[in-house]
Amino acid sequence: MKKINAPLEHLSIIAHLLRWTLIALPVALCTGSVVAVFLLLLDQVTAWRYAQPWLLYLLPLTGVLIVLLYRYAGKNTEAGNNLILEEIHEPGGGVPLRMAPLVLFTTLLTHLTGGSAGREGTAVQIGGSMAGWLARKLRLPRQDVRIILLTGIAAGFGAVFGTPLAGTLFALEVVYVGRLNYKALLPCLIAALLADVVCRAWGVHHTVYTLADHAALIDSGSFLHFNMLLLGKVIIAGTCFGLVSRFFSEAVHLVKDYSLRWIKAPLLIPVSGGLLVIGLSLLPGGASYLGLGVYNPDPAAVTLVSAFRPGGAAMFSWLWKIVFTAITLGTGFKGGEVTPLFFVGATLGYSLGVVLGVPVDLMAALGFVAVFAGAANTPVACVLMGAELFGSAGILYFGVACFTAYYFSGNTGIYTAQRLSRDKT
Amino acid sequence: MKKINAPLEHLSIIAHLLRWTLIALPVALCTGSVVAVFLLLLDQVTAWRYAQPWLLYLLPLTGVLIVLLYRYAGKNTEAGNNLILEEIHEPGGGVPLRMAPLVLFTTLLTHLTGGSAGREGTAVQIGGSMAGWLARKLRLPRQDVRIILLTGIAAGFGAVFGTPLAGTLFALEVVYVGRLNYKALLPCLIAALLADVVCRAWGVHHTVYTLADHAALIDSGSFLHFNMLLLGKVIIAGTCFGLVSRFFSEAVHLVKDYSLRWIKAPLLIPVSGGLLVIGLSLLPGGASYLGLGVYNPDPAAVTLVSAFRPGGAAMFSWLWKIVFTAITLGTGFKGGEVTPLFFVGATLGYSLGVVLGVPVDLMAALGFVAVFAGAANTPVACVLMGAELFGSAGILYFGVACFTAYYFSGNTGIYTAQRLSRDKT
Numbered sequence: 001m002k003k004i005n006a007p008l009e010h011l012s013i014i015a016h017l018l019r020w021t022l023i024a025l026p027v028a029l030c031t032g033s034v035v036a037v038f039l040l041l042l043d044q045v046t047a048w049r050y051a052q053p054w055l056l057y058l059l060p061l062t063g064v065l066i067v068l069l070y071r072y073a074g075k076n077t078e079a080g081n082n083l084i085l086e087e088i089h090e091p092g093g094g095v096p097l098r099m100a101p102l103v104l105f106t107t108l109l110t111h112l113t114g115g116s117a118g119r120e121g122t123a124v125q126i127g128g129s130m131a132g133w134l135a136r137k138l139r140l141p142r143q144d145v146r147i148i149l150l151t152g153i154a155a156g157f158g159a160v161f162g163t164p165l166a167g168t169l170f171a172l173e174v175v176y177v178g179r180l181n182y183k184a185l186l187p188c189l190i191a192a193l194l195a196d197v198v199c200r201a202w203g204v205h206h207t208v209y210t211l212a213d214h215a216a217l218i219d220s221g222s223f224l225h226f227n228m229l230l231l232g233k234v235i236i237a238g239t240c241f242g243l244v245s246r247f248f249s250e251a252v253h254l255v256k257d258y259s260l261r262w263i264k265a266p267l268l269i270p271v272s273g274g275l276l277v278i279g280l281s282l283l284p285g286g287a288s289y290l291g292l293g294v295y296n297p298d299p300a301a302v303t304l305v306s307a308f309r310p311g312g313a314a315m316f317s318w319l320w321k322i323v324f325t326a327i328t329l330g331t332g333f334k335g336g337e338v339t340p341l342f343f344v345g346a347t348l349g350y351s352l353g354v355v356l357g358v359p360v361d362l363m364a365a366l367g368f369v370a371v372f373a374g375a376a377n378t379p380v381a382c383v384l385m386g387a388e389l390f391g392s393a394g395i396l397y398f399g400v401a402c403f404t405a406y407y408f409s410g411n412t413g414i415y416t417a418q419r420l421s422r423d424k425t
Numbered sequence: 426m427k428k429i430n431a432p433l434e435h436l437s438i439i440a441h442l443l444r445w446t447l448i449a450l451p452v453a454l455c456t457g458s459v460v461a462v463f464l465l466l467l468d469q470v471t472a473w474r475y476a477q478p479w480l481l482y483l484l485p486l487t488g489v490l491i492v493l494l495y496r497y498a499g500k501n502t503e504a505g506n507n508l509i510l511e512e513i514h515e516p517g518g519g520v521p522l523r524m525a526p527l528v529l530f531t532t533l534l535t536h537l538t539g540g541s542a543g544r545e546g547t548a549v550q551i552g553g554s555m556a557g558w559l560a561r562k563l564r565l566p567r568q569d570v571r572i573i574l575l576t577g578i579a580a581g582f583g584a585v586f587g588t589p590l591a592g593t594l595f596a597l598e599v600v601y602v603g604r605l606n607y608k609a610l611l612p613c614l615i616a617a618l619l620a621d622v623v624c625r626a627w628g629v630h631h632t633v634y635t636l637a638d639h640a641a642l643i644d645s646g647s648f649l650h651f652n653m654l655l656l657g658k659v660i661i662a663g664t665c666f667g668l669v670s671r672f673f674s675e676a677v678h679l680v681k682d683y684s685l686r687w688i689k690a691p692l693l694i695p696v697s698g699g700l701l702v703i704g705l706s707l708l709p710g711g712a713s714y715l716g717l718g719v720y721n722p723d724p725a726a727v728t729l730v731s732a733f734r735p736g737g738a739a740m741f742s743w744l745w746k747i748v749f750t751a752i753t754l755g756t757g758f759k760g761g762e763v764t765p766l767f768f769v770g771a772t773l774g775y776s777l778g779v780v781l782g783v784p785v786d787l788m789a790a791l792g793f794v795a796v797f798a799g800a801a802n803t804p805v806a807c808v809l810m811g812a813e814l815f816g817s818a819g820i821l822y823f824g825v826a827c828f829t830a831y832y833f834s835g836n837t838g839i840y841t842a843q844r845l846s847r848d849k850t
Contacts, residue, residue: 013833164824165808168828178608182831379610383809399589
């Protein structure tokens with residue numbers, strides 16, 4: 001480009017930024033605050049469930065409640081994240097404000113009674129509904145509705161995981177794979193940063209994952225600044241991460257499709273799902289795969305955190321988590337896919353670390369972001385997330401793992417409304 | 426997306442990857458090797474210039490030689506990086522193989538006689554011409570010509586700076602701002618990684634920039650994981666980085682336009698440019714701004730490396746480097762803009778660090794990547810480059826600096842053939 005025009009251009013840049021800072025401010029304040037309330041309540045309901053294990057037996061009941069809530073009060077909000085993506089592609093009916101309280105309440109119900117689900121879907125829907133509401137109040141034009149909805153996604157994602165940079169790139173990448181709306185770059189960054197600040201200011205603490213110092217392993221000390229053998233192993237692992245992320249997406253979609261086809265009474269779908277989850281949780285070790293999976297008072301349980309230490313996961317923990325999550329989300333419970341994807345990735349990384357002879361914490365960290373990269377088709381956001389969460393000593397390995405997983409997840413993904421600018425191959 | 430089709434899809438992914446690994450392999454081997462030869466020779470000619478300062482007085486003469494070489498042997502290769510970008514937009518005549526030796530030789534001539542230029546342009550053109558040659562030999566279809574040229578860019582950039590991840594994203598981002606060809610993601614990563622390995626295997630050492638440990642500054646230790654005051658300063662600095670990167674692009678274009686308009690005899694253009702550079706270098710401290718600027722035997726000189734330590738740069742070093750580089754590149758000398766942009770960014774960061782009360786090494790690191798992000802319109806590649814070169818403890822600050830600089834550089838850039846999918850504001 002070579003377009004040397006008036007100094008007025010800078011005024012328009014400043015005006016654009018001021019305008020979007022002003023618009024992103026309320027989106028970020030509301031989203032950060034509501035996400036904070038959500039996360040604090042989520043901790044609470046998870047603690048209650050551990051204290052009162054019988055709550056699990058209410059899972060079929062809460063499933064029915066969730067279905068009824070969406071049927072009588074949900075309007076079109078059942079589509080969740082996909083509704084927000086659709087509204088960005090084709091601004092139309094808007095994202096209703098009721099989406100936020102509905103998804104918040106139903107996610108808490110899911111977690112209170114032990115459903116295996118995440119929290120990013122909830123946070124993104126909170127952000128999207130706040131942004132959609134503001135777009136209507138401000139009567140923004142179509143072009144700007146897109147950007148404000150993107151800021152809502154960035155704010156929700158940035159706040160819920162405490163990773164504003166990844167939140168920004170996630171919003172840009174997730175809508176249309178291969179077309180990044182760079183016009184929304186700074187508005188999204190502002191929203192994600194502010195929402196993160198607000199959320200932490202309410203007293204939310206994010207899980208800190210600490211890796212051992214692998215500098216000697218990562219940098220082979222030869223003429224290279226990296227270790228070729230390790231890199232080869234990461235490519236193998238990346239392929240597995242991609243295949244498993246595809247399997248995850250397909251499993252959720254399949255459970256949804258088959259339960260709709262086989263179970264004619266809609267209320268029986270969550271009942272069957274709930275009963276299945278209860279049954280599976282009674283298997284040895286099965287209780288580890290209930291709920292969010294980040295924390296568990298039982299020191300022998302497999303959690304997202306335990307996968308970072310030797311002996312902290314079983315060889316097929318990842319497969320169990322996929323089964324629990326596909327049943328939970330595929331039969332109508334709420335919460336989102338991302339934390340389960342982190343769990344699947346970290347435990348798969350653990351197993352691959354054992355098989356390939358790589359420290360399990362390093363492989364768990366790579367799987368954590370790479371399985372998500374493959375399932376959400378957001379490779380760049382996930383590399384940045386790796387750097388935000390785990391430091392960048394090994395950023396090259398994060399890149400290799402995420403990009404490989406992105407390829408091997410194929411033309412599929414967890415968000416049905418996502419568009420791909422072209423086939424991956 | 427929800428497209429659950431045959432297991433054949435995975436075969437097609439594997440076939441795609443194998444095919445592109447086989448294609449990227451020769452691109453990477455040739456590019457990595459030629460870039461290695463180039464970098465080793467560049468070190469040599471720079472050492473000769475320091476040993477024989479009179480070589481500077483040959484600058485007008487080498488300028489004439491460069492113009493004549495391109496006139497009689499250059500065909501359409503004078504357009505350099507822009508020709509490669511054009512060929513990616515509209516595959517047509519192809520990128521001639523002669524581009525590589527021509528740009529290599531003329532860049533060495535420029536640096537031997539003290540012209541202020543870079544090296545990435547040369548590396549990218551080496552990669553592009555290797556890739557273009559292979560595309561013709563393999564009779565690749567248009568769609569694949571695009572991808573192979575992207576692998577050439579990624580290989581050249583990855584090898585010349587030892588940053589394969591940044592090389593990959595640079596290739597994807599630089600062609601069409603806001604449209605990333607994710608199909609080329611893994612081919613580019615493979616090419617950049619291999620070219621980097623090959624280049625280092627030839628004995629090339631990349632400059633290592635070490636920052637002091639700013640963990641306490643970066644992480645304020647409060648409920649936040651970052652320092653709000655520092656973040657505010659980084660936003661101010663990012664704005665300056667963006668404005669200066671715009672000024673840099675405009676300065677190079679202006680010198681080019683005005684010298685064409687005012688100097689009718691084409692051979693007199695490099696002569697005037699050379700004489701101007703000689704004259705300016707005689708000013709006190711002026712010699713610092715000759716050549717690449719990474720290393721200087723004079724311990725009092727300002728270099729890209731000295732800008733990372735207190736007292737290592739003057740308040741307006743960045744302005745001087747822009748003047749020297751705009752004259753050198755605007756009057757027909759060769760080499761590229763990126764290393765001068767690093768120099769401008771690091772020294773501007775130094776000055777802003779002094780003014781804003783931030784450690785100069787941290788600000789120099791931010792300026793290093795952010796001025797380049799603004800000038801090349803490649804914000805994401807530059808964030809990754811920051812993490813690859815300086816570690817990711819402060820990756821959030823790199824994101825803020827690069828994204829802000831990208832905005833404030835306006836709808837302009839150093840590559841005239843680059844396309845922007847829409848205005849920034």
